[in-house]
Amino acid sequence: MEPALGEATRDGGRAAYLLCNPQNPTGAVHTPAELTTALALADQLGVRVVADEIHAPVVPDGAQFTPVASLEAGSRAISLMSASKAFNLAGLKAAMAIAGPDAVADLARMPEEVSHGASHLGVVAHRAAYLDGGPWLDALLVGLDENRRLLAELVRDQLPGVGYRIPEGTFLAWLDFSALDLGEDPAAVLRERARVALHPGPGFGTGGEGHARLNFGTSPQIVREAITRIAAVI
Template structure:
């Protein structure tokens, strides 16, 4: 079978500007948006077909059944060699972040602390804070990996003052793209058991790994049996507008998940579940084409930065379609994204939004065409010249 064409190369800038989603409508038309986690791709054909067939049938009612969980279990076996995703220990939730909120309600009480590894996905602060839980940071090491001395210190701190502390693990990590190893996750589980900390894992980027990297589900490692995970097809197949995610419990967390209020399952879209199911079940070839294109884009960005912005430090990530750029040597202050927007008309995510360790960084979305990445770097370099 011929390899599927790279979906990242199929849409022109003119086509993309017709979109009405957040990425393309937040900023004026002269701004090139490489910020929020949307991909510049057409829908995978199996997903588009499943949606149009549902619409043709008028199959737009309430969600039912376990097809989504079964598709994810099959994907986990094929891609990660993990057969421990038990369909009976899953529940559909509206999306990953709202699912995280529900998991925190299940395993912790009001005002109980939540540990995160900063710099980390900004909604971790927003959603956890809005739930009334204080966020305790355990910053990553300089290498972008978990600093276990720091993590243990945070666990010791929260265990001394709380009855039900939680560790909200981002795996793969956003924004650094770090893929936690089996050994690292096993150490996490051991520390969590030692200090009585429950682990809730955001694994939304799990399908998006670079060549040579391997994702390890937290629930698959020794000691992870009482963990809870949130997964979705939304990032890997660009389905954020079709709401659906899955909460997954380890064997020792089954009773916790069983207490999830029934009305939570009313939040996901039935058409969304159909789309996510089709993606996981039939969208593998399309995903592989995207992954190959992302590998190319990571190298392209590295080459462009070396040529035009050598003051930016960048190491291609093992996962996600996000690039975490260290701009501290450019002399642009804590928020270089503001300079790139004002002077270069390119929108990136501000590192300051990601908590401690984010100042002086920007996050760039690589899930677009090589032409737009090239233009973004050209604009960023022009912004530096204009600021000097």
């Protein structure tokens, strides 16, 4: 991070660091120590931290989500949150920007029209999700936990050579196909040959070559079908 942030501000330029917490596509749930280190470095170099915390509710047992704004080092950060991922409301267009104590005035300077982007239906749905959706979310987390572990078994048994680490959070799996002869974008090959649509790894930047992202936020039957099709091609 240090050389990247240093380069971004080398000539006095203003920069922002978009921090994904929990991380997409790897599913890592950052610890308070990790977040504090990143926030302190950004503050030292004068870089604004904007934390994408849209997957915050999707953290099953075994990991603990830490909001950036809850940390002393996050006082100048701005967090972006939404119910869209956890409650499947993405098409309804609504989200929140939450400023740390020392960023309130900065957020207030945003043009007023920015606050008018959320749809009325999206606001109503978000309110219902946050107030009354707890039991539904609890059940979802149980199902996602079962699916992420099912995927680990299927990859181990049917996809030798494919790397997969059970994610701590999100409903996304980061699969490493680099040991196989599928090129830099295995998702393109698998979409064509296996008729399974994964998200191309190269689009995520450095280190994405040879990888693909799989969404296991679905039924166990579909997870099994997807891996069976991929295994047949490999």
